Amino acid sequence: MADLSVNFCGVKFKNPILAASAEPTLNLNMMRKCIEAGAGGVVAKSISSIYGMRKLSKYSTWRYLNEKHEVARGKVPRMFTLYGRAGASLVPPKEWMKMLKEVKVIADANGAVVIGSGMGPTIPDWVEQAKMFEDIGIPIMECNFGCPHPYAMDLPAKMGMEIGQDMELSSAIIEAISSAVKIPVLAKCTQQIPDMVDMAKAMKVNGAAGVTISNRFVGFVVDVENGKPLISGWSGVGGPWVKPLTLRWISKVHVAMNEFQISGSNGPYDWKDIAEFMMSGATTVQVCSVIMLKGIAYITEMVAGLNSFLDRKKWSARDIIGMAAKQALTYDQMYDLGRSRSTIDEEKCTMCGNCLESCFYDAIGTDGEKVWVNDNCVGCGICYSVCPSDAVDMSELKPFVDPEK
Numbered sequence: 001m002a003d004l005s006v007n008f009c010g011v012k013f014k015n016p017i018l019a020a021s022a023e024p025t026l027n028l029n030m031m032r033k034c035i036e037a038g039a040g041g042v043v044a045k046s047i048s049s050i051y052g053m054r055k056l057s058k059y060s061t062w063r064y065l066n067e068k069h070e071v072a073r074g075k076v077p078r079m080f081t082l083y084g085r086a087g088a089s090l091v092p093p094k095e096w097m098k099m100l101k102e103v104k105v106i107a108d109a110n111g112a113v114v115i116g117s118g119m120g121p122t123i124p125d126w127v128e129q130a131k132m133f134e135d136i137g138i139p140i141m142e143c144n145f146g147c148p149h150p151y152a153m154d155l156p157a158k159m160g161m162e163i164g165q166d167m168e169l170s171s172a173i174i175e176a177i178s179s180a181v182k183i184p185v186l187a188k189c190t191q192q193i194p195d196m197v198d199m200a201k202a203m204k205v206n207g208a209a210g211v212t213i214s215n216r217f218v219g220f221v222v223d224v225e226n227g228k229p230l231i232s233g234w235s236g237v238g239g240p241w242v243k244p245l246t247l248r249w250i251s252k253v254h255v256a257m258n259e260f261q262i263s264g265s266n267g268p269y270d271w272k273d274i275a276e277f278m279m280s281g282a283t284t285v286q287v288c289s290v291i292m293l294k295g296i297a298y299i300t301e302m303v304a305g306l307n308s309f310l311d312r313k314k315w316s317a318r319d320i321i322g323m324a325a326k327q328a329l330t331y332d333q334m335y336d337l338g339r340s341r342s343t344i345d346e347e348k349c350t351m352c353g354n355c356l357e358s359c360f361y362d363a364i365g366t367d368g369e370k371v372w373v374n375d376n377c378v379g380c381g382i383c384y385s386v387c388p389s390d391a392v393d394m395s396e397l398k399p400f401v402d403p404e405k
């Protein structure tokens with residue numbers, strides 16, 4: 001059994017896999033299921049005093065889409081898109097706290113952590129939410145600065161990603177909350193900003209213990225047969241294909257801010273993705289769309305998969321945090337690694353012509369009987385990817401000598 005425990009924002013988690021703030025944490029029963037499935041913690045559904053945000057959850061609309069961005073029916077592919085809308089918790093904040101207290105008892109009994117999540121219309125409202133969480137013993141608060149829906153809503157104040165896109169306002173909220181309560185505060189960001197590193201630095205300066213990278217994007221999907229927007233208009237969009245975009249920012253923030261705590265969200269599908277999020281710099285990883293698809297019990301499989309992997313590698317969960325991010329090179333540093341050049345194995349080549357069509361450097365020639373690589377080859381590797389018969393080898397690395405230098 002590997003050591004899966006992590007220390008996140010000063011709180012010990014038995015494992016890094018958390019149920020994200022969303023429908024799988026919408027009420028006591030859902031959160032109990034996540035905890036009993038073995039989650040290290042649950043980020044409870046965001047609360048809001050704004051009725052419009054709660055109303056949206058009473059009108060929640062979702063579709064899993066296939067690779068063509070058509071509605072999937074029954075067979076949902078691995079690279080799905082989850083497209084749709086939901087708002088804040090169904091019940092107002094005060095009522096929510098009574099239930100959350102009970103969730104905390106269940107979590108304590110199972111060694112799991114409950115994180116509170118909020119969305120306020122004004123700074124005093126944000127502070128009031130934080131105090132309510134602290135009063136019932138919730139050890140961390142996450143501020144939802146990433147919800148994509150306020151963008152297309154007529155709300156009385158900036159909410160969700162509208163706050164996350166306003167560095168001054170998000171800084172003021174974090175500053176007010178972290179001065180008013182002792183519990184660590186997380187800013188859950190949107191990627192729809194120019195630079196996540198700037199945002200994370202602003203959050204840290206103003207007292208945040210960490211950032212959650214990130215909430216979902218806003219999208220627009222067209223029902224082409226009817227010439228209409230699918231499910232009537234703009235919606236939140238995400239899925240496992242988003243992962244490289246999310247990991248870009250997690251790794252950038254990790255490298256720029258080393259010890260600043262990051263919770264990863266937006267794109268994990270399985271235990272391998274959890275490991276990738278951690279290797280990019282996340283200490284905890286939140287899961288949502290995949291458990292909405294496969295069921296909450298899938299958390300058990302994710303925890304077990306991560307455990308087997310770490311066990312096989314003789315690593316602890318803490319060992320892998322930032323492991324890959326720290327090794328990322330700049331483009332200039334990459335030139336020093338040398339450059340590969342493709343070679344073609346005549347025995348394996350079937351003369352399909354794929355490599356000829358996909359070489360943009362005039363580096364592959366043919367006489368109709370065989371194919372060869374000439375000195376124009378820059379080692380880009382496209383031929384390696386398109387060859388169906390494993391005839392291209394890229395393993396040889398040669399020093400990169402630039403004739404223009």
Ligand SMILES: Cc1cc2nc3c(=O)[nH]c(=O)nc-3n(C[C@H](O)[C@H](O)[C@H](O)COP(=O)(O)O)c2cc1C
Pocket residue numbers: 020021022023045046082085086087088089117144147188214215216238239240265266267268286287288289290
């Ligand atoms: C149905 C649904 C409801 C959500 N509700 C919230 C919410 O209340 N608060 C929040 O911070 N994020 C919310 N999110 C965003 C998720 O917490 C998560 O950040 C996002 O889905 C990306 O993670 P994933 O790729 O694992 O789905 C919601 C997402 C979905 C799909």
